[in-house]
Amino acid sequence: MPVDSLPNSILAHMLAINNVPPPPLRSLPRLRLSKTINYGQLNALCHIRGLKSDQHSSLRLEAHDAFIKQYPQIYLHEKTVLPKVPHLADKRKSAVRLAEKKHQPAMPHNISAYLREARGGPSIDEEEITEEKFQEFLNILKKLPVYRTKHEHNMVWKILKNIPALTSQLSKEDLKILSKKVMSETWIKASTVTGDDGLYVLLTGQARRRIKVFRSLIEENDSIITSLYRDSFLFDAELKDSTVAQLYVPSKKLTVKKWGVFGSLKGGHEMNESDRSVVTDYDCEILKIPAKEYEKLELEKVKHENAKKLKLIRKCPFYETWPTLSIWELVSISKFKTFPPGHVLVESGTVISFVGYISSGYCNIYRNIVGLVDLPINKVKKMKKRVYMGKLKEKESFGEVSILLQAPFTCTIITGREVEMAVIEDKDIQGKCMNVI
Template identity: 50%
Template sequence: MPMSSLPTAILSHMKIITNVPPPSLRSIPRLKASKIIDYGQLNELCHMRGLEYKSFHIILSAHEEFISQYPKIFVKKETKLKPKERKTQPPESEETHNIAVYLKKVHGNRNLYRQEAFEESIRKLLTILKKSPTQRTKQEHNIVWKMLKTIPDLTEKINSEQLKSLSMNIFSETWIKGSTVFGNDGFYVILKGLARLQKDPYKHLVEDIKSATSLMSSNCYSFVYNQDFKNTSITDLCVSSKCLKLKQWSTFGTLEITPGIQSDKIAYAVVTEEDCEIIKIPAKQYENLKLEMMKHDIAKKENLISKCPCYVELPTVSISKLATFIKWKKFSPGHVIAESGSIITFVAFINSGYCEIYRNIIAFVNLHTKMKKVRKLVYMGTLNEKESFGEISVLLQVPFACTLIAGSEVELAIIEDKNIFALDTFTQQYMLKNTRPTSGHLTDEDVRNEYVEKEKKREWETFKRNTMKEIFRSNGIIPDFGKWTHNWASIPRNLKTSLIN
């Protein structure tokens, strides 16, 4: 703003207060005021009442008011966040029951509230569940399975493999407001809407506490009987039961099939207070799935035993007995499964992977000035799929002859020693007669010769490598830096012409 347009009173009171002559026009920097100064506020400030008087006290009071109002002439810039810096925060008034949101907020991450994305995933899930199971794609089946795995009450009762199989056939049911849903024939999950228990929780606990605990899930919306309710009065409990609601992801019903549950339908009933979307896992379907998977598992175990070379002639009845005791167990590569010199406590059949066989030997090692005896492990071979080990060590209670180390990820079918001793005499005698010790055909002389051969080969390789290095060094040759070894990304400019010619 040009100095001449300022009121003379402002310039005069500046001289009186500061005892400094008014600044010249050159001393005022030129500002791009069109974007910084609000000229409306500046006009009001220049015509402020009291600046036209020459009295010292009047000018002083006007000056103080002028200074207080002076910052208003500058327009404040609105800071806009870049797209990467924008953060979506939850509304202050909106509440959520997801404890993960609050935990992440405590750790300083505010970009966590994804309510819109969550609702979109629910809508997508409901769209898939409305389709017939035969019309869903493989990707849609995986979406349903992954969403069901996030429900704690389901994962506590059903393992991942069973849940994946059940998710292939479930669908969503729509229940209008005021409907009564009986949960005595399956396990239900509320995906959308609000419901309440039909029966009073306290009365139900008095009649059948066990039934109540199986009905009501352990999440934050369900009623759980514990020690905290021992000192609670009946009145307080009944009042609190009025507020008992089943909301989204709440569960009710049962996966057990018993005559008592069939007769007491009302114990597992809820009343919808809104239009609800509910998925159902039928108890009968779950029971059939368990039986089918159990039969498949037993058939897999029997097939593994029957294909083992030592058990080809074992009767089917004995194979079935062995299969009932089998437990699956996995070992990572490098894990020591059995150690030489100790009595093994199980019989194992290799279902997948392989094990490396090592035998112990006492060898002399040259340690600078003296020889010392050292225990060495000598590799003698492998145990592959459909082979077994441990029968003789368990039945005769003798130390295991070798050390077994997992060469890859190994899955074993294991029968513990207590179950082996519980078998009939015929099966035990058959196992002793037809099985042989692991690496039992190898004598101590064979192990010693194998060790000597390996040591000779190792020493020769070391001697050959050191000799070649010494020859190269004495002739000034450095490996990988020779005349004809070049790792160029492109041909150097000074060589292109000669190469083309």
């Protein structure tokens, strides 16, 4: 090993052993010291027997050879970490999967599925709901809701939220609440199921929608009357005069199959008869979402929203001393609205069309000022500028004076960010609240 590669401390030690005076520190070569040294090996190296013997001693030569041999061991060599090589097997698997997806045969074009979806029919993924899972779903619906576990409630909700006819009428939150109130009903063949008291979902079997027809009672060969008599279907009849009857009969074309929906949550008297009632062709299991439960849910939402409005208006500065009855008059005619950032609520010089109570967000207030701008050749020009005056924050209101006195606004109000506020339109406040404010 060349001497130049030895650290200064080792080199100085060797020179001292050989009775050679150490050179000045500046004359020593500038060497790069290792960052990691095994000090145990260094200590053993410095205490090799014979290093301090006489210059011509054979023991000293052996010690020198041992020193040169063991010297590299004082350094701790760091293991070189090579970059990770991706497994070729994983790449091959991913490539095979991609190729399988590309060469996967296209599904046959089933026009009936598209027609059902266009008509609002069921388009639920049957492959996702296995037969075992569906049977468990039916067994859960047979239980009273109070006896179902949390897992069973979640399972009912996960299946119901996949039915497009339900999600188109109910939000996810409403459907989750109503899913804890649903039950299934068993209807035998040739039963007439009327959906006046709820929304119904056919789970098993098949049914036909009822339609309204007018038939003469004196015709002998009437195909509909003969068919009803042959199939022993019950039907409703209302006499219009002595010879004509209004009949509600099952249609041959309008069938309701699995996951089909009929009835209404908002009262079915104003619906078409075909959407309101069906006649079962087989024994059927039908899920019912009661209209009463939906009505309770809507009332609870209105109650919660009115409480929020009452709290909001009461905390506005000008309404803190108002009696609760007067504030309720405002609550009954107010509605929550949301405005995006940068929306101009009212321009300066115009009468505002509503009173606003800010629930969240803020609005910036600007004043239009006319100023003079210098132009070349000793000329000036008038220009309008918006000067920032302040902001309207949460639990603050505006617009009362402008509506009641029909006075134009002297400022421009623009939303600073998304703003939710309770709004009372001018037509409502002029008619109902004149004696309140």
